[in-house]
Amino acid sequence: MTNFDFQGSRLTSALSEAVSVTWQSPSNIALVKYWGKTGRQLPVNPSLSMTLSNACTVTKLTASPRKKEGSVELDLLFDDKPNAVFGERMSMFLASITEYYPWLEQVSLKLETKNTFPHSAGIASSASAFSALALCLCSLDNEFLGILLDESEFRSKASYIARLGSGSACRSLFPGLTLWGLTKSLHGSSDMLAVPVPEVHPVFTTLRDTIIIVNSREKPVSSTEGHSRMNGHAFAEARVKQAKKNTSELLHILKTGDKKNFIRIVENEALTLHALMMTSDNGFMLMEPETVRIIRKVQEFRKETGLHVCFTLDAGPNVHLLYFEDEIEQVNKLIVEDLIKNNKQNTRIDDFYGKGPVKLG
Numbered sequence: 547m548t549n550f551d552f553q554g555s556r557l558t559s560a561l562s563e564a565v566s567v568t569w570q571s572p573s574n575i576a577l578v579k580y581w582g583k584t585g586r587q588l589p590v591n592p593s594l595s596m597t598l599s600n601a602c603t604v605t606k607l608t609a610s611p612r613k614k615e616g617s618v619e620l621d622l623l624f625d626d627k628p629n630a631v632f633g634e635r636m637s638m639f640l641a642s643i644t645e646y647y648p649w650l651e652q653v654s655l656k657l658e659t660k661n662t663f664p665h666s667a668g669i670a671s672s673a674s675a676f677s678a679l680a681l682c683l684c685s686l687d688n689e690f691l692g693i694l695l696d697e698s699e700f701r702s703k704a705s706y707i708a709r710l711g712s713g714s715a716c717r718s719l720f721p722g723l724t725l726w727g728l729t730k731s732l733h734g735s736s737d738m739l740a741v742p743v744p745e746v747h748p749v750f751t752t753l754r755d756t757i758i759i760v761n762s763r764e765k766p767v768s769s770t771e772g773h774s775r776m777n778g779h780a781f782a783e784a785r786v787k788q789a790k791k792n793t794s795e796l797l798h799i800l801k802t803g804d805k806k807n808f809i810r811i812v813e814n815e816a817l818t819l820h821a822l823m824m825t826s827d828n829g830f831m832l833m834e835p836e837t838v839r840i841i842r843k844v845q846e847f848r849k850e851t852g853l854h855v856c857f858t859l860d861a862g863p864n865v866h867l868l869y870f871e872d873e874i875e876q877v878n879k880l881i882v883e884d885l886i887k888n889n890k891q892n893t894r895i896d897d898f899y900g901k902g903p904v905k906l907g
């Protein structure tokens with residue numbers, strides 16, 4: 547259970563004027579992957595991610611007076627333009643959380659949202675989008691209720707709400723390394739919201755993530771569909787066991803600064819995620835030949851140089867290259883002289899260990 551209450555606040559009198567709030571929230575990259583869900587967006591296994599810096603969503607939410615209450619009224623602008631598909635998704639999400647925020651049916655809402663990374667980047671924006679929206683909702687709720695939560699309670703509440711929009715979004719609420727899902731290895735962990743990893747060796751705060759874009763088109767299989775393929779998957783039980791073990795080991799590794807075993811777990815998780823896709827009923831493959839080429843090159847380069855660079859993958863063909871600040875120069879040479887040079891898209895996005903969301907207004 548959560549250790550806080552949603553008070554289910556209604557406005558006692560109609561709003562007299564529009565109230566706005568703006569948050570910037572980052573995306574995150576999973577090191578231990580969340581793959582498979584149950585109940586109301588609850589994970590079947592714990593996951594652990596790194597919050598990014600540059601890949602962010604900036605969201606302004608305005609609540610305006612409304613004559614008569616009723617179902618959620620939302621006007622959405624994405625990059626200053628109406629977007630029917632995104633608007634529909636956000637309206638459905640808001641309608642699904644009116645039990646937490648009954649005032650959503652008493653106001654008119656305007657959601658203005660932008661990403662700080664290019665459209666064609668192939669980066670999943672649901673984590674940054676839903677975490678930014680959850681933060682805006684929590685801020686408005688506090689304002690309407692006239693309550694002042696401490697920072698940690700506020701972020702936890704936002705993490706709980708973000709999870710209901712997109713599971714991985716609940717991990718974007720905190721700086722650095724974040725864990726979502728109940729595990730015996732971390733006191734206070736929960737399936738309902740993410741928590742910051744409490745002990746992180748300084749070396750891991752210097753982590754970099756360069757995304758090598760292999761293909762930026764929309765995924766042929768959505769993550770919702772991918773999660774559902776874990777129901778009845780022949781390896782489901784073994785996967786949960788493996789994710790729990792990897793989470794527990796990674797928590798220890800993050801504490802001690804053991805780069806070698808960090809690499810072992812991170813690559814094991816990336817390959818497992820894609821192996822699970824391939825071995826599900828009606829299996830599918832999101833890696834492309836170029837993805838495999840890059841993976842092989844990274845492993846070869848590591849063997850030859852002894853540098854601490856590894857790869858991870860999201861549910862798509864693009865490769866996230868993880869490495870450390872003190873080896874930027876050598877890894878950059880690999881990126882420029884090989885990874886993107888021989889790559890038709892020739893696109894990279896440089897990101898790094900992030901400080902978490904920021905309130906802009």
Ligand code: PMV
Nearest residue numbers: 576579580712713714769861
């Ligand atoms: O949050 P969702 O439902 O988009 O799922 C994300 C799943 C992965 O990105 C593949 C893994 C993860 O833990 O982020």
